[in-house]
Amino acid sequence: MKDTTDDKKTAKLSFGDRELELPIFSPTVGPDVIDIRKLYAQGDVFTYDPGFTSTAATDSSITFIDGDKGELLHRGYPIDQLAEKSHFLEVCYLLLYGELPSATQLEDFEHLVTHHTMLHEQMVYFYRGFRRDAHPMAIMVGVVGAMSAFYHDSTDINDPHQREVASIRLIAKMPTIAAWAYKFSIGQPFVYPRNDLDYASNFLRMCFAVPAEEYEVNPILSRAMDRIFTLHADHEQNASTSTVRLASSSGANPFACIAAGIACLWGPAHGGANQACLEMLREIGTPDRIPEFIARAKDKDDPFRLMGFGHRVYKNFDPRARVMKQSADEVLDLLGVENNPTLQVAKVLEQAAIDDPYFAERKLYPNVDFYSGIILDAMGFPTSMFTPIFALARTVGWISQWKEMIEDPAMKIGRPRQLYTGAPLRDYVDVEKR
Ligand code: SDX
Numbered sequence: 436m437k438d439t440t441d442d443k444k445t446a447k448l449s450f451g452d453r454e455l456e457l458p459i460f461s462p463t464v465g466p467d468v469i470d471i472r473k474l475y476a477q478g479d480v481f482t483y484d485p486g487f488t489s490t491a492a493t494d495s496s497i498t499f500i501d502g503d504k505g506e507l508l509h510r511g512y513p514i515d516q517l518a519e520k521s522h523f524l525e526v527c528y529l530l531l532y533g534e535l536p537s538a539t540q541l542e543d544f545e546h547l548v549t550h551h552t553m554l555h556e557q558m559v560y561f562y563r564g565f566r567r568d569a570h571p572m573a574i575m576v577g578v579v580g581a582m583s584a585f586y587h588d589s590t591d592i593n594d595p596h597q598r599e600v601a602s603i604r605l606i607a608k609m610p611t612i613a614a615w616a617y618k619f620s621i622g623q624p625f626v627y628p629r630n631d632l633d634y635a636s637n638f639l640r641m642c643f644a645v646p647a648e649e650y651e652v653n654p655i656l657s658r659a660m661d662r663i664f665t666l667h668a669d670h671e672q673n674a675s676t677s678t679v680r681l682a683s684s685s686g687a688n689p690f691a692c693i694a695a696g697i698a699c700l701w702g703p704a705h706g707g708a709n710q711a712c713l714e715m716l717r718e719i720g721t722p723d724r725i726p727e728f729i730a731r732a733k734d735k736d737d738p739f740r741l742m743g744f745g746h747r748v749y750k751n752f753d754p755r756a757r758v759m760k761q762s763a764d765e766v767l768d769l770l771g772v773e774n775n776p777t778l779q780v781a782k783v784l785e786q787a788a789i790d791d792p793y794f795a796e797r798k799l800y801p802n803v804d805f806y807s808g809i810i811l812d813a814m815g816f817p818t819s820m821f822t823p824i825f826a827l828a829r830t831v832g833w834i835s836q837w838k839e840m841i842e843d844p845a846m847k848i849g850r851p852r853q854l855y856t857g858a859p860l861r862d863y864v865d866v867e868k869r
Contacts, residue, residue: 505751523664530835551607552628555585571616580694590688601689609827614641635661666755669832675700679833684849709821712743713808722783743805750798759806
């Protein structure tokens, strides 16, 4: 535990005949935390926080989010500056190692990642075990988990060198894995990575090139793709990152743990929202149908929610949504996609929701998934590839958080307790007496 203050602040907790004094730790920035690690031993009680709405599960120096201000920092650098001035592999270096790289460090890192983008050739046959109509996320969960069976020389989490090799392999191979999942689903041959292309251009070419003709990467799309990767790179202790941390706390190998993170990200409440959001915008179809969907989103008897809206932490605009919205305008304009009906619906819906007291009272704003699908759709991706692209980009965040946890000597296996509401002790009853 890295406490950043000297004064020993404490919280007093009194209940029944007990009076406990619990340490308070202060962060670099953000809310203080009350250290309850000894609460059960000293007070014989648990805390209760099923959705972890008030629980800091770890300390971390990677990403900070201020939900009220709508601020997102990676190692202290604001996301809008990184999206404008940096690029994805430089952000990967920053997240992994904590500082922006020198020119030489960046060149070496990019060379290392570029030269690890190929997959073990035997993995080609692994893809063939899937149905052609398998969701690419199902394929990614399987293929990434299967990396444990191909890269035995980087599964020992106690070896710093093997941890480094596994980190680079995962960041480097994710675009190939995701692109091949797409190619497999459309019945086209796999396209191999090229070392003369940058990370985003390589991914676009592996997705859209065909052997029958040369493929020229559109620099506008490549820049937009790189920016989308940057905007999705890491996000503090979100559900999938917490899944990776919990899986890793048992000592499982990094490939299996990242596969667990991919599985969690797939859910429509989390990374699956980008696919669900575009499908929702298409279902709305025209601005005149927006009131009907706003009413459904507010109706407690209707499970429908506005996909791409709301966030556990942000109670203001998600700063990534701002950048994404600006990028959507630029990309569609540059692609000559005039008056994209889905983008028009999104803009009218955003304003209608923000103006509606229901959303304003609950501080529900567009999140990262609200505009990303519009850009990906305009770039030619099917909705089924939206979450795989999110997983591709988030791999560096998962791995950086995994690395931080594994390198913490205080790391313990995660093992939450519960509020038990089941039957008390009772004796077995023979079937003839039931
Ligand atoms: C991501 O955690 C991260 O950092 C995630 C992420 C990342 O980068 O890793 O940012 C990526 O997952 C973004 C979120 C993508 N999901 C969606 O867009 C799905 C739609 N959003 C919701 O399902 C919801 O907003 C959540 C899941 C994102 C957050 O849910 P919470 O924090 O558990 O909030 P809640 O469900 O308790 O909602 C609070 C209130 C409720 O109403 P009341 O009970 O107070 O009357 O707001 C309502 C909810 O019904 N509400 C919505 C809503 N989101 C919340 N009502 C309509 N539409 C919505 N989208």
